[in-house]
Structures are given as structure tokens and as C-alpha cells.
Amino acid sequence: MAIDYSERIPNNVDLSNNKTLQRALENWQPAFLDWWGDMGPEGSPNYDVYLRTAVSVDPTGWAHFDHVKMPDYRWGIFLTPQEQNKKITFGDHKGDDVWQEVPGEYRSTLRRIIVTQGDTEPASVEQQRHLGLTAPSLYDLRNLFQVNVEEGRHLWAMVYLLHAHFGRDGREEGEALLERRSGDADNPRILTAFNEQTPDWLSFFMFTFFTDRDGKYQLASLAESAFDPLARTCKFMLTEEAHHLFVGEQGVGRAIQRTCEVMNELKTDDVARLRAAGVIDLPTLQKYMNFHFSVTSDLYGSEISSNAATYYTTGLKGRFEETKLDDDHKLDNNEYEVMDVAGDKILSRHVAALSALNERLRDDWITDVQAGMDRWNRIVAKTGVNFKFTLPHKGFHRKIGMFADVHVAPDGRLISEAEWTHQHQNWLPTADDRLYVHSLMGRVVEPGKFAGWIAPPSRGINNQPVNFDYVRFN
Ligand SMILES: [Fe+2]
Numbered sequence: 001m002a003i004d005y006s007e008r009i010p011n012n013v014d015l016s017n018n019k020t021l022q023r024a025l026e027n028w029q030p031a032f033l034d035w036w037g038d039m040g041p042e043g044s045p046n047y048d049v050y051l052r053t054a055v056s057v058d059p060t061g062w063a064h065f066d067h068v069k070m071p072d073y074r075w076g077i078f079l080t081p082q083e084q085n086k087k088i089t090f091g092d093h094k095g096d097d098v099w100q101e102v103p104g105e106y107r108s109t110l111r112r113i114i115v116t117q118g119d120t121e122p123a124s125v126e127q128q129r130h131l132g133l134t135a136p137s138l139y140d141l142r143n144l145f146q147v148n149v150e151e152g153r154h155l156w157a158m159v160y161l162l163h164a165h166f167g168r169d170g171r172e173e174g175e176a177l178l179e180r181r182s183g184d185a186d187n188p189r190i191l192t193a194f195n196e197q198t199p200d201w202l203s204f205f206m207f208t209f210f211t212d213r214d215g216k217y218q219l220a221s222l223a224e225s226a227f228d229p230l231a232r233t234c235k236f237m238l239t240e241e242a243h244h245l246f247v248g249e250q251g252v253g254r255a256i257q258r259t260c261e262v263m264n265e266l267k268t269d270d271v272a273r274l275r276a277a278g279v280i281d282l283p284t285l286q287k288y289m290n291f292h293f294s295v296t297s298d299l300y301g302s303e304i305s306s307n308a309a310t311y312y313t314t315g316l317k318g319r320f321e322e323t324k325l326d327d328d329h330k331l332d333n334n335e336y337e338v339m340d341v342a343g344d345k346i347l348s349r350h351v352a353a354l355s356a357l358n359e360r361l362r363d364d365w366i367t368d369v370q371a372g373m374d375r376w377n378r379i380v381a382k383t384g385v386n387f388k389f390t391l392p393h394k395g396f397h398r399k400i401g402m403f404a405d406v407h408v409a410p411d412g413r414l415i416s417e418a419e420w421t422h423q424h425q426n427w428l429p430t431a432d433d434r435l436y437v438h439s440l441m442g443r444v445v446e447p448g449k450f451a452g453w454i455a456p457p458s459r460g461i462n463n464q465p466v467n468f469d470y471v472r473f474n
Pocket residue numbers: 121150151154215241
């Protein structure tokens with residue numbers, strides 16, 4: 001499945017044989033480039049950035065690395081190969097052939113799912129557009145830009161589906177995706193978390209660890225879809241997403257490493273002394289984790305959801321690794337355990353599994369998040385520092401679902417409004433914490449040099465040395 005780069009829009013979907021579609025996408029392309037110019041990384045159009053570009057959709061060796069100017073990045077349309085005789089693996093249509101076209105009765109629901117996913121892609125580019133000005137190193141700057149161009153490509157992936165399968169409505173949605181703006185009062189992005197700011201690099205690393213990981217779980221469940229073009233698009237997006245998760249985990253891990261090193265040098269865990277030394281104290285890192293964990297948790301929606309049940313029974317959206325699960329893949333008679341608030345207690349109860357699919361996907365994500373937290377704790381343990389990061393309770397700081405109207409402490413206690421008011425600054429970043437983190441954000445662009453709050457990575461990108469000139473400013 002080689003990609004044709006001789007065309008204006010690189011693709012592996014034989015675009016030149018569908019002139020109408022090709023023309024529609026070629027009309028959208030300049031609008032996309034205008035959007036990138038307005039809302040892409042600030043001040044960056046002339047930088048030469050060491051980027052990877054997809055050259056095939058094979059699991060091995062799909063990427064080509066070279067210095068390119070970001071506006072010249074070959075954004076295009078890449079789907080994993082179509083499998084012959086592929087069958088639907090879950091829901092009411094289980095065992096039927098997968099759909100190459102959208103069934104009329106699911107048209108508006110499917111369009112909404114694709115638009116909601118598509119909207120997050122340009123949103124994150126907009127959220128991150130000022131970060132280049134305060135990069136802690138060239139290596140990190142390159143990673144930011146790699147994530148940004150790939151989020152741009154993910155927008156292409158969704159707009160292709162809209163254009164190819166939803167006619168005029170789809171083309172209009174494609175335009176609207178370039179018109180909404182993250183954080184805009186009049187025309188915001190669809191999901192709340194994508195209207196928050198990404199004000200500093202610690203937030204960026206937390207976002208790519210927690211929120212891009214939500215992206216992974218959403219894409220993985222759409223990769224099971226009965227609508228085959230959506231499934232194949234999402235499968236390839238997942239290969240790109242893995243790098244974003246790596247950037248986040250490694251970025252936070254390097255901040256932890258650096259702080260622990262300074263704690264050992266100074267033989268202290270005193271926050272004021274550590275801040276005077278220019279590193280981010282571990283309790284502040286924990287607060288950032290609490291914040292990003294809880295805000296991202298909300299993206300999965302309500303614990304009990306009839307929409308989620310419908311998406312599943314109709315075959316639009318499966319579970320994480322659906323085909324590896326050992327059940328009937330219809331779930332009519334299955335149950336799932338969810339938490340519930342009853343008076344002054346948090347209990348668990350069994351509900352119909354179909355109604356709890358949001359919660360199930362959130363739980364899959366939490367398991368994955370916990371594994372990453374464990375790896376961070378191993379970094380701490382290796383330095384001999386006595387500290388352990390912990391995930392807050394699921395109900396902590398939630399705005400959506402059954403915990404939205406109560407206050408839950410990180411340890412899972414239901415607490416009063418008064419206690420929350422008194423304590424929340426110990427659990428979530430305060431204005432002072434954010435100001436302090438912000439004060440560390442200076443621009444470091446000498447190859448091989450790193451800001452004082454973050455350790456260098458153990459190796460470079462694509463076997464290049466850590467002091468490689470990953471970005472050339474010209
Ligand atoms: Fe993405």
C-alpha cells in the first residue's frame with residue numbers, strides 16, 4: 001500500500017480515479033493551509049523541521065525522516081488496506097459484511113461521531129500554537145511540531161471521510177472544522193477539554209500523556225466500526241498517535257528525573273528550595289496529573305449512556321480490542337460494574353453492560369494511564385527518592401456524569417463543599433503553581449542544550465544524536 005506522492009494530495013485511496021472527490025478535496029486544501037498559517041505553530045513557517053512523513057501504511061518502515069518546512073508537509077489520506085470479506089464483529093449486524101458506504105439510517109449519527117473526532121485534531125494544534133516560543137530544547141521543539149503536523153493530518157483523515165461519504169453535508173462540516181476555534185467565545189471547539197489552554201510545556205506533556213491517550217481509546221473503538229473506511233482510517237491514525245503518547249510520557253518522565261536529581265544534590269524535599277533551584281517539585285507534578293486526569297476523564301461522557309449503547313448495537317463504535325474479548329459481542333445479557341453515589345457513600349452496582357460502554361472505555365484508559373504512572377514511579381524509585389505518584393479517585397474533580405454534583409477527595413472520600421473549598425488547592429494546581437511553572441519556560445534552542453527543569457532524553461529521534469539540529473531556524 002504505497003502512497004502516491006506525485007499528486008497534489010498524497011493518498012493511497014486512488015483519489016485520481018474519483019475526479020469529483022479529488023476536486024472537492026483540492027478545493028478544501030487551500031482553506032486548510034490558510035488555517036495552518038493562521039492557527040498553526042506561531043512564527044514557524046520558515047523553520048526546517050526534522051519530521052517523519054508516512055510513505056506507506058505497512059506496520060514496519062512506514063516513515064521517512066527529513067528536514068521540511070511545515071507548510072510543505074505532505075498532508076494526505078492514508079487508510080490501512082481493505083481486507084477481503086471482512087465481517088462486522090459486534091452488535092446487531094454481527095456477521096454481516098462490513099459497510100463500504102454509510103447506511104442511510106445511521107448517516108447523521110455517524111457524521112456526528114466523525115465531526116466530533118475531527119474537531120479535536122485542529123483544536124489541539126490551536127491550543128499548542130504558542131509553545132514553540134518557550135521550547136525547553138530543539139529536540140522537544142521538533143517533537144511538538146511532529147505532533148502538530150500529525151494532528152493536522154488527522155483532520156485530513158476525517159475530512160476525507162466527510163467528503164467521500166456525506167455529500168454536501170460532509171463538505172459543509174469540512175468547512176466548519178476550519179472555522180471553529182479553540183477557546184473562542186462565539187464559535188468554540190465541540191468538547192470542553194479542547195477549549196482549555198495549553199499554557200506551558202508541562203501542560204503540553206500532561207495533555208499528550210492523558211488526553212492524546214483518550215484519543216487512542218476513541219480511535220481504537222472506532223477502528224472496530226462496521227463502517228469500514230472509518231475503521232481503516234482510524235487504524236492508521238493509531239500508528240501516528242503512539243508517538244504523541246511517547247512524547248507526553250517521556251516529557252513528564254524527564255521532568256521527574258531532573259527534579260529527583262536536584263533533590264539528591266541538595267538533599268532536600270523542601271518545595272521552596274527546589275523552586276529556588278529551578279525544578280518542578282513532585283507535589284506540583286502530582287497536582288498537574290490530578291488536573292489532567294480528571295479533565296480528560298470527562299471526555300468519555302456519562303457512566304450510563306443510551307447513546308453509547310446505540311453506537312454499539314448499531315455497529316458504529318466497538319469496544320477497545322473488541323475482537324480479543326471473549327463474549328457474545330452483543331452484550332444483551334451482560335452486566336458491568338459502575339460506581340454510584342448514594343447519599344453520603346460511593347457504592348458500586350451492576351448495570352446492563354450495553355449502557356455502561358462509556359465507563360468501560362474510561363476504565364480501559366485508566367488501566368493504561370496507571371501503567372504509565374507506574375513507569376514514572378520507577379524513575380523516582382531509581383533515584384532513591386522516597387515519593388510515589390498516585391492516580392486520584394475516578395470521582396475527583398468531575399464535571400460530567402454521576403460525580404458532577406458532588407465533591408470527591410483524591411483518596412475517594414465524599415467531602416463537603418466547605419472541605420473542598422478548603423482543600424482543593426492542595427490537590428489541583430493553584431494560580432501560584434501555574435505562575436511558577438510558567439516562570440521556568442524560557443526558550444532553549446542551542447543543539448544539545450536543555451532547560452534546567454527537564455533532563456535530556458536518553459536517545460534522539462530516528463537514531464540521531466540528542467544534540468542533532470532537529471529544527472533549523474533559517
Ligand atoms: Fe490526533
